Amino acid sequence: MTATKGLEGIVAAESSISSIIDGVLTYRGYNIDDLAEQAEFEEVAYLLWHGSLPNREQLDQLHKQLSDSAKLPDGLISQMKLYPKEMNTMAALRSAVSSLALYDPEADDMSREANERKAVLLQAQLPSIVAAIARIKSGQEPVAPKEGVSIAENFLYMLTGEAPEEIAVKAFNQALVLHADHELNASTFAARVTVATLSDIYSGVTSAIGALKGPLHGGANEAVANMLYEIGSLDETDGYIQKKLDNRDKIMGFGHRVYKNGDPRAKHLQKMSRELCELNNDTSMYDMSVRIEELVTGQKGLKPNVDFYSASVYTQLGIEREVFTPIFAISRVSGWTAHILEQYENNRIIRPRAEYTGPANQRYIPVDLR
Numbered sequence: 001m002t003a004t005k006g007l008e009g010i011v012a013a014e015s016s017i018s019s020i021i022d023g024v025l026t027y028r029g030y031n032i033d034d035l036a037e038q039a040e041f042e043e044v045a046y047l048l049w050h051g052s053l054p055n056r057e058q059l060d061q062l063h064k065q066l067s068d069s070a071k072l073p074d075g076l077i078s079q080m081k082l083y084p085k086e087m088n089t090m091a092a093l094r095s096a097v098s099s100l101a102l103y104d105p106e107a108d109d110m111s112r113e114a115n116e117r118k119a120v121l122l123q124a125q126l127p128s129i130v131a132a133i134a135r136i137k138s139g140q141e142p143v144a145p146k147e148g149v150s151i152a153e154n155f156l157y158m159l160t161g162e163a164p165e166e167i168a169v170k171a172f173n174q175a176l177v178l179h180a181d182h183e184l185n186a187s188t189f190a191a192r193v194t195v196a197t198l199s200d201i202y203s204g205v206t207s208a209i210g211a212l213k214g215p216l217h218g219g220a221n222e223a224v225a226n227m228l229y230e231i232g233s234l235d236e237t238d239g240y241i242q243k244k245l246d247n248r249d250k251i252m253g254f255g256h257r258v259y260k261n262g263d264p265r266a267k268h269l270q271k272m273s274r275e276l277c278e279l280n281n282d283t284s285m286y287d288m289s290v291r292i293e294e295l296v297t298g299q300k301g302l303k304p305n306v307d308f309y310s311a312s313v314y315t316q317l318g319i320e321r322e323v324f325t326p327i328f329a330i331s332r333v334s335g336w337t338a339h340i341l342e343q344y345e346n347n348r349i350i351r352p353r354a355e356y357t358g359p360a361n362q363r364y365i366p367v368d369l370r
């Protein structure tokens with residue numbers, strides 16, 4: 001038995017949710033480019049869960065279900081207020097989502113209907129949790145969700161307490177669409193491994209959040225923003241990046257296990273980043289990002305992934321860096337829950353083997369004789 005490090009190239013599940021073939025990403029057969037330009041995030045969530053786009057009536061019904069479910073249990077808000085102010089926002093999100101199960105009397109109901117209902121509930125409540133965590137961390141009261149508005153608008157409203165501009169809602173909606181699902185990425189795999197033991201959907205999403213937190217996965221968007229702040233200006237960019245390249249350090253937001261010729265989501269985020277920077281009359285962050293791309297792609301052949309330009313997009317929307325990875329989770333929970341539902345439908349416990357590399361034939365010596 002020989003192990004493949006990082007399971008590279010291993011096909012570990014069948015799935016009909018999203019595909020990456022020859023560098024083209026589709027959700028249920030729809031090209032991500034079309035969805036990014038035209039779809040509302042709620043339509044995409046429906047598509048991932050049900051396999052087809054909703055008609056007007058189905059979409060209206062989903063909007064209503066999401067709106068009805070967006071308010072958080074009072075007990076959860078009280079609990080989040082007790083988290084230390086220095087909390088890591090992804091750790092707080094992980095704890096809060098785990099706690100959500102305690103407030104759901106159907107948490108362990110494994111019927112398809114109950115799990116679909118919980119998928120909608122998680123999709124509705126994650127934005128409310130993330131906005132509440134961000135506000136509590138900065139010493140502000142959480143803002144209750146608004147009725148009858150989209151997830152993108154509601155999240156930006158709950159974050160600031162003010163009605164967001166139309167352009168911000170449009171950009172944020174597009175970012176949500178672009179992050180919604182991505183085949184068997186690490187967090188989705190973690191979710192599937194967890195629920196394949198027939199554990200509940202909350203456990204699956206909690207595992208996924210833990211996996212997304214790492215800087216090699218979703219945590220890279222915050223790490224990119226930290227890098228841009230550390231560099232500070234276009235003039236400093238070449239020196240900073242060259243030093244990292246010479247030291248063979250990783251440059252966050254570049255490279256991908258599957259895409260070797262570029263991530264199809266990055267161009268949309270790059271365009272959005274440029275437009276928002278121009279609108280804000282300050283293109284310095286965009287200019288720095290483009291220069292970093294020139295250097296890293298030029299010297300290492302590595303292309304930006306979804307996390308690279310999303311950092312400047314969220315910054316231009318006035319969002320704090322520590323909320324970037326939780327925002328990823330707000331979108332990806334649609335994909336995680338779709339994969340969890342798919343796993344339950346055709347389940348077998350996921351239990352691979354390890355190639356043993358430790359010592360053999362050890363003799364036990366009692367503790368006082370060692």
Ligand SMILES: CC(=O)SCCNC(=O)CCNC(=O)[C@H](O)C(C)(C)COP(=O)(O)OP(=O)(O)OC[C@H]1O[C@@H](n2cnc3c(N)ncnc32)[C@H](O)[C@@H]1OP(=O)(O)O
Pocket residue numbers: 006215216217218220248249250251252253254255256257258300302305306307
């Ligand atoms: C939503 C997402 O999860 S997208 C990914 C977000 N993560 C990041 O942006 C973090 C930076 N990127 C990386 O760490 C990696 O490219 C990953 C984790 C995305 C993919 O990892 P893997 O498929 O295991 O690629 P691996 O790390 O083996 O890279 C292959 C080679 O490219 C190099 N490389 C890969 N990414 C980078 C990078 N960002 N900067 C510099 N060098 C890199 C590696 O050092 C390695 O070089 P070597 O063969 O000389 O040792």
Ligand SMILES: O=C([O-])CC(=O)C(=O)O
Pocket residue numbers: 181182184185186217257258305306
């Ligand atoms: O697929 C991956 O390995 C990481 C990724 O881009 C994502 O989860 O969106």
